[in-house]
Amino acid sequence: MDKDYREYEANSGEIEMLVERTKLGDKEAFASIIRNYEKPMYIYCYHMLKNKEEAEDARQEIFIRVYEQIHKYRPNMSFSAWLYKIAYNYSLNQIRGKKRWFRFIDRYKYDQPETSTQQIDSQTTLKDFLNLLTIEERHILVLRAIHQYHFDEISEMLNMKPATVRKKYERLRKKLQTKEVNEGGRVNASITKSI
16 A cells, blocks of 8 residues: 555554544544544545545545444444545535536646647546546546555445456456547556556
8 A cells, every 4th residue: 555645544453442432422532533534535535526625625524424423333344444435425425416527637647748739638538538437436446546545445445345346447447448549549548557
């Protein structure tokens, strides 16, 4: 797992202890949980909603929901997976409610300089390219390519077998690669190489 995204996560034993203390009403313990996850949660929400203000609002709402539902958490899955599952469901509702599609254009840098007309065309192509994916595929892509979670962890979040997640990930990669071949663009290649 990439340290840049996971350095904020304390060891699982410490998190489990904080969860138990929170269940008993210890608000300082919950504040510690927030401190551990606030930055990765913001990054996740930003990638899902593609808007800074909405990501801030989503992060706050997600932590409110976590606090309200923490009594439902069971350690048969990691707290991190449970948290991202809540974040996914919240983000999915936001996307559905506003009929928005999230984009990763800022995440990908082009290998070669282009003129501004080519960049506009490339961004349009990238938007069209990512619109091929279902919301579930986008969720898997964010968790795998951006946050670099392992398939086992993603499977916990989605209540799927790791092999199913791996297969879905390979299918979405093939879907994007097929689009790349059909479009014949090198900008498209920058996406498929990075995932």
